[in-house]
Amino acid sequence: TQAAEVRESISLTGQFAAVDEVLTGRENLVLVARLRHLKEPGAIADDLLRRFSLAEAGTRRVATYSGGMRRRLDIAMSLIGNPQVIFLDEPTTGLDPEARIEVWQAVKELAKGGTTVLLTTQYLDEAEHLADRLAILHEGRIIVNGTLDELKQLLPPAKIEYVEKQPSLEDVFLTLVGAKTDKEQR
Incomplete structure (x- = not known):
């Protein structure tokens, strides 16, 4: 019954970065802020560039950005208007391990800041x-949902085994x- 209010309170970042590669990172952000009829689109863009560690790249064309930088810019664009x-x-599809960690950090910061x-x-x-x-989906239906600990309780108790852990290719x-690996950043 309140469709306009719902649209104002949500945002979407699709599987592939929806950024204009001809524009700079800052120009992409300013454009979205203007489309949303927000005051001070330049200040909004500058704040988001800082929050997503893109301030130095803000004046470069997006075509020169790495995959991780494009995803962070795409997520930043989704935050305009503070949804x-x-x-x-699938925000990390196709990203290299370093870019994947960058996106993970951005997601953690969003959640820490109160965004659902x-x-x-x-x-x-x-x-x-x-x-x-x-929530685990199978064939289009949620078959179970809960916290990780709740879901792990659905399995039999764990057996203790000692295994030598070799570094993964991602570690290399x-x-x-x-x-820095994600564990080192914590």
């Missing part, structure tokens, strides 16, 4: 890492490029 709820549809984030992902480690509550990649 209470944001839907993120509804995340769809096929990466179960991502859901396990980011979600407070999980992140070490070689000098990036």
Whole structure:
């Protein structure tokens, strides 16, 4: 019954970054702020560029951005107007491990700031890492939902086994490029 209010309180970031590559990052943000008829679109753009660690790249054309930078810009664009709820549809699909961690950090900051984030992902480690509550869909239906601990209780008790853990290929990649892993950033 209050469709306009609902549209104002939600935002969507699709599976693929919906940014204009001809424009700069700042111009993309200013454009969306103007389309939403907000006051001071330049100030809004500058604030979001800072929040998403894109201030230095803000004057560059988006075509020069990495995949992670494009996704962060896309998420930033979705936050214009301060929606209470944001839907993120597979935000890390196709990203390299470093960019994936950048997007994870952005999602964590949104949630910490009070935004409700509804995340769809096929990466179960991502859901396990980011979600407070999980819903598992199968054949288009939610078959179970709850916290991670609640879902784990659906399984038999764990057996204790000792396994030598070798570094993963992601660990090797992140070490070689000098990036901090998500665990190191906590």
